[in-house]
Structures are given as C-alpha cells and as structure tokens.
Amino acid sequence: MSYQKFFNPEESYSRSELEALQLERLQATVKHCMNSPFYKERFRKAGLTPSDIRTLDDLKKIPFTTKQDLRDTYPFGIASVPLSQCARLHSSSGTTGNPTVILHTKKDLEEWANAVARCLWMVGCRPEDIFQNASGYGMFTGGLGFQYGAEKLGMLTVPAGAGNTLRQIKFFTDFGTTVVHAIPSYASRLYEVMCEKGIDPRRDTKLRTLVIGAEPHSEDTRKRIEEMLGVKAYNSFGMSEMCGPGVAFECPEQNGMHIWEDYYIVEIVDPDTLEPVPDGEVGELVLTTLKREAMPLLRYRTRDLTRILPGECPCGRHHIRLDRMKGRSDDMIILKGVNIFPIQIETILMQFQELASDYLITLETLEDNDAMTVDVEMKDQYIDDYGKLQSLTREITRQLRDEILITPRVRLVPKNSLPKSEGKAVRVVDTRKKY
Amino acid sequence: MTVHQLSVFLENKSGALVSVLRLLKQENIQLIATTIADTIDYGIFRIICSQPEKAYDVLREAGVAVSLCDVFAIELDDRPGKAADAIELFAGEGINVAYMYSFLLNGKGVLIFRTDNTEKAAEIIASNDLNVIREKDLSRLL
Incomplete structure (x- = not known):
C-alpha cells in the first residue's frame, strides 16, 4: 500500500x-x-x-x-x-x-x-x-x-x-x-x-x-x-x-x-x-x-x-x-565544584561489554568531603574471574576520572540488585549534607 | 576431566551468604567444598556440591548472580608434599593457577583448581596420569 x-x-x-x-x-x-x-x-x-x-x-x-x-x-x-x-x-x-x-x-x-x-x-x-x-x-x-x-x-x-x-x-x-x-x-x-x-x-x-x-x-x-x-x-x-x-x-x-x-x-x-x-x-x-x-x-x-x-x-x-x-x-551534579551530568557517566559505563545496563550514582558526604560512588550491575558470566573483576573496577574508575575529573568509588554489584521505581531506573541518589 | 563449580557473586551485606545457603538447603543440595574470596565490596562464593546444575537453576531463578564453570579436581594421597608435586607439573609448563582450594574425602586429599590455560592443563593431567575426579565420581563418593 x-x-x-x-x-x-x-x-x-x-x-x-x-x-x-x-x-x-x-x-x-x-x-x-x-x-x-x-x-x-x-x-x-x-x-x-x-x-x-x-x-x-x-x-x-x-x-x-x-x-x-x-x-x-x-x-x-x-x-x-x-x-x-x-x-x-x-x-x-x-x-x-x-x-x-x-x-x-x-x-x-x-x-x-x-x-x-x-x-x-x-x-x-x-x-x-x-x-x-x-x-x-x-x-x-x-x-x-x-x-x-x-x-x-x-x-x-x-x-x-x-x-x-x-x-x-x-x-x-x-x-x-x-x-x-x-x-x-x-x-x-x-x-x-x-x-x-x-x-x-x-x-x-x-x-x-x-x-x-x-x-x-x-x-x-x-x-x-x-x-x-x-x-x-x-x-x-x-x-x-x-x-x-x-x-x-x-x-x-x-x-x-x-x-x-x-x-x-x-x-x-x-x-x-x-x-x-x-x-x-x-x-x-x-x-x-x-x-x-x-x-x-x-x-x-x-x-x-x-x-x-x-x-x-x-x-x-x-x-x-x-x-x-x-x-x-536541575539534575546537574555539582561535586567538589565540578559540574557533572549523569549521562557522561552512563556513556562511559555503556562502553564496557562486561556491564549490564543499570547503574546508580550515590553522592554522599564523607568526612566533610563530597564523594561519589558508582554502583554498576555486571553480567553473570564474569563472576568467577577475580582478576578480571579487579581490573574491570580499575579501568572503569580510570575512565570515569578522565571524563568527570573526579575519582569515584566504583563498585560492581550483581544484576538486578539496584533499586528501580515503576520500572524507571533510579540513577542518582544525593545524601550529601545541604548547607 | 572436570567437575562443576558454582560461583556466586555476593554483595558485601549481611544476609547475602545465608540467603544463598538457605536456597540450597530447601532443595536438599549437599555442599562438598566451599570457599569465599572476599574484598571490601563483594565476595565470590565458590561451591562444589551435589546436583550442581539443579543448584545453578535454583539460584538463578531466585535472582542470585551465579555462574557455572568447570574446574579441575585431582585426588592425592594424604601425605606431605603431594600438592607441591602436583602443582610443580603445571608451574614447570608455565601454567598459572588462578585459584585453588582443597578438602579431604574418604582419607584422600582433593585439590580443586582453575588455571589460566585449561587445555594445556588437561594435557598435563593426562600425560602424568594424575588421579582425576569427574562429576559422576563426586556423586558416587557422597
């Protein structure tokens, strides 16, 4: 037709x-x-x-x-x-x-x-x-x-x-x-x-x-x-x-x-x-x-x-x-004076074949300093290789630091372990002290 | 010439380990040997057990991050130096052991390990006539 x-x-x-x-x-x-x-x-x-x-x-x-x-x-x-x-x-x-x-x-x-x-x-x-x-x-x-x-x-x-x-x-x-x-x-x-x-x-x-x-x-x-x-x-x-x-x-x-x-x-x-x-x-x-x-x-x-x-x-x-x-x-993250968009972090993470799709950025105050933790879900098949997990964590950290100029703490977590609300993934949690 | 091993990725929080063990208990799966490699953020819980495929399905369905892989298991006389002799064979060929653990079964020592070159390791095991435990042997021993 x-x-x-x-x-x-x-x-x-x-x-x-x-x-x-x-x-x-x-x-x-x-x-x-x-x-x-x-x-x-x-x-x-x-x-x-x-x-x-x-x-x-x-x-x-x-x-x-x-x-x-x-x-x-x-x-x-x-x-x-x-x-x-x-x-x-x-x-x-x-x-x-x-x-x-x-x-x-x-x-x-x-x-x-x-x-x-x-x-x-x-x-x-x-x-x-x-x-x-x-x-x-x-x-x-x-x-x-x-x-x-x-x-x-x-x-x-x-x-x-x-x-x-x-x-x-x-x-x-x-x-x-x-x-x-x-x-x-x-x-x-x-x-x-x-x-x-x-x-x-x-x-x-x-x-x-x-x-x-x-x-x-x-x-x-x-x-x-x-x-x-x-x-x-x-x-x-x-x-x-x-x-x-x-x-x-x-x-x-x-x-x-x-x-x-x-x-x-x-x-x-x-x-x-x-x-x-x-x-x-x-x-x-x-x-x-x-x-x-x-x-x-x-x-x-x-x-x-x-x-x-x-x-x-x-x-x-x-x-x-x-x-x-x-x-x-208004979702721009300002961390240690640096402007960061979650999409910058996502872009880096999605380049890793070993990772699944969901991640969570947590901002918190540690000893009066801003700190960022990135929890990222990984695929099951890489679980048994400890060396791989370690080098993966290091490489993600390095690439994120190059992109956002701040060294986040990167944690690998099991698939489906991160919080979701109504099917829409929660990407950023900010628990920092507000002044 | 290998046995199945479950590798479970555990978040470092209370209750993570027991929830996995509870699932295995419910299915009447018996543990033969286990080890946990721990880091600050997570642990890798490795398990040799009865009915590993069933265990794998149970854990997966429950949403546990788990993989099923094959590792070598060789049986050694329970005498000093036996493990050294066995690993010497691999080291001599430039094969590295990624991880290893052991347990005693019916008066024999059993060495579980994974190398960075499975094919070559298998050749060495065969040519040196090492006493390999296979998946079916494990269930018979229980």
Missing part, C-alpha cells in the same frame, strides 16, 4: 510559512491567556497587553513561566478556560512540594493525539502495524499519550502497560507486535528475559521499531538496544507540561529530534542569565505552546538542556531539530 509522506501538511512548511503561522497562533494564544487569572496578573504587572506582541521577537517581552508557578497556582490557577470545558487532567508526582496539574480540553486531546500520530508516522508506522505500549498508564503521560496517538494513526494498539515482562514477550510473539514504546532501561530488560526464555527477537518476533524516551540515554545505549532487539530505535521527547510525548521526535535520519514548530515556539537560553545562547550552543529549552486551549504556557522553562542542531535535515522537514537532551539544568 502506498501512503503520503507527511501526516499533516504543516510538517513540510517552509521556514517562512512556519513563522507566519507561529505569529498568528502566538497572538491568538496571548489573547486567550488573558482568560487565565495567573497570566492576566502577570501581564498587568509587566505592563504588557496582547497588542504589544506584533512580531515573533516580541515574545521576549513576556516573562518566563516556571514549574514553581505551576506549583504556586495549584491546582487550577493557570487554566484559561472554565473547568467545565476541560476533559482531562494529568498531574506530576509532588516529590518536592505541590504536584503540578495540566488540564486538557477535548480539542487539546485531539491535537495531542495528532502530534503523536505525526511522530509515529514519520518513523514509518502505518495502520498495518501492531503497536504495543509498554509504558505506565495513569498519570504518566507516556501511556495515554501514545495510546491515543497510535489509535489516531490507525494502528492496532495494545495497552500492555509497564512491567510484567513475561506477558509483554508473550504478546510480541502471539500478536506479532511490530512497534514498541518503552523506556530505554526497560528495553534492555525485555531483551534479557527473552534470552533467558530462549527467544531470539530477530527470529521469533516481528519487532521492527522501538520508541524510546523519558530517560536520558546515550547514543551508545541506543545502538546497543538496536543491536540487541534487531530494531530501529527512535528518540522521543515530551513532558507533561507540554501534553506529554509528541513534542519532538526523531525522523528516519536519527540525527536530532524535530520539534513541531506549528505547536511550539522554541527558545534556548542560558539558565543563569536567561539570555538566548548563540545558535547551536547548549542551554535550557524554553517552550511556548501555540495551540493549547485549557492551559497555554508562555515561555515555559523546561529545565531540559539541549541545543538546536544547525543545518537542514535531509528528510525535508524544516522544523528545527533538538539535540539529544544533555541532562537537566
């Missing part, structure tokens, strides 16, 4: 077409935001009115919106429509204060499903495919977000949910699943269990495409997953504040994620000065929603660190590409 290349016409818009659409939608969004008590007050304080936004550049006049704003207005204070017009609510866990609440109208849900469907279509998903969503449902937007997107595209969609690995694998073989959405650490787990059960993913399943997101991961991790499962793995980016998945997604080039600029305006700013960074440099991603009804967000500071990839993408889409997330401006 032959299909069109693009799911939506906006996908192939030129830069000037995109920017014209953005300005039109920005102006409409700002006007609509005046129905929100929060934004009405914000604009009044800043001495701004919607008519001040005449060009895309005028966006910079608008103050940033932060996660703290969402917490302070908990639960419904930012909404721009009455609750009676809302059809769904998603909420984050509130580990550090009030949770954040995101509201959706029916139209918002339709647009969200469309954006996810567009992403999946871009990487070759078609109605003939069978899509298995091995992601948590409920409040976690990766569940319902992909569910509605995959259904919108027309795939047979299996809401398998997170965990229950044996059942996931049975579904693969019984239903002929071709596309799976899972977080990267779970993809490795699926492979391990398949091996234990004597199932060869290439021979015994029809898996072809894997959608991975929600956990930062290195290019080596992606390649490893692709190699293990015999699939193409595409990076997905989203966050509940912007709906969930479907914000940005890799095209078949697998070189950066196109962010849908008919839905969002992208800025990259220095997290300290909040000034735009020069083109192509890493900074904090700031997003403005362009089509949201229930809860538009203006210049929302995502805390995600990334950069815009320069140049045109050979795929023919002019929507800019975000580089793989470099971490978050």
